[in-house]
Amino acid sequence: MTPKDTVVVVGAGLMGTGIAHAFASGGYPVTLVDTQPQALARARQTIEKILADGVRLGKSSQEDAAAALERLHSAGALGGAPSQAALVIETATEKMDIKQAIVREAENLFGEDTVIATNTSALSITEIASVARLPARVIGMHFFNPVHKMKLVEIVRGLQTSKPTVHKAQQWSQAIGKTSIEVNEAPGFTTSRISALLGNEAMYMLAEGVASAEDIDTSLRMAFNHPMGPLELGDMTGWDTRLSVLQYLHQTLGEKFRPCPLIVKLVKSGRHGRKTGRGVYEYDDKGVRIPNSGVRPF
């Protein structure tokens, strides 16, 4: 078997954890990087649980799960990752300055052939790449949460992204069992643009007292066959991330994306969603939603 490319994932939060698992399970040596040691510890625990669940459900063997875990390494800084990496995927906090700093650092540490991908939900790939000496190798690879269940990767071309970079991103996506689509950069691409609008409108309905959170979510699940309602989805995505995306879309695409003030209040109160134990809904210690816990804005 030819050795697989080494992959570095920067940011061990919700998404970095899922992306690292996807590549390690696909046979790639992966180094997960985060500045917060507790994020790295949490990520490893989560990946162990996903792998154990896969074995229990008969989706993979004990040996394959153990081998995937052996391929997973971690580092507290990008400098601790193997310099021969073929792909660096940044999935750190949704802020332009953080993403540009990672691109700058990656260019200094890795060779000219290394592709630098960003998992941004909405930000401009062209702007993230603007700090690079070789912007042709910078690309968007937008994964979805939870990565082990969601099949899509949105491959986003910045103004200067080269065709070979797009081709490599398509091949890596396919190799880990994902379907990719190609998008020319536009704020929010295809997915976040729709999802942010839907979640924002649901939140306006909640704030106006049109219906309870539970009933708004039930309406989208039952009437339109959405697997989740927009408020439960926001709790899973994280309202802090959702707010950053909406602020960016509001700034770039206009008034229809103005963030609902109730989202701002949720974020200010620390109700970021499942990751803080409370968002629109509340969750117990095991992450199970507490019945009738939907926030009542009045």
Ligand SMILES: NC(=O)c1ccc[n+]([C@@H]2O[C@H](COP(=O)([O-])OP(=O)(O)OC[C@H]3O[C@@H](n4cnc5c(N)ncnc54)[C@H](O)[C@@H]3O)[C@@H](O)[C@H]2O)c1
């Ligand atoms: N949450 C989602 O459903 C979702 C879906 C698709 C894409 N995204 C995008 O993925 C990215 C990450 O989102 P998330 O939900 O995983 O966020 P998160 O808050 O769960 O995790 C972000 C992690 O990045 C780390 N970090 C911050 N700066 C860093 C740096 N300089 N170097 C290394 N690590 C650093 C933080 O310590 C944290 O652990 C964002 O760009 C977001 O828009 C999120």
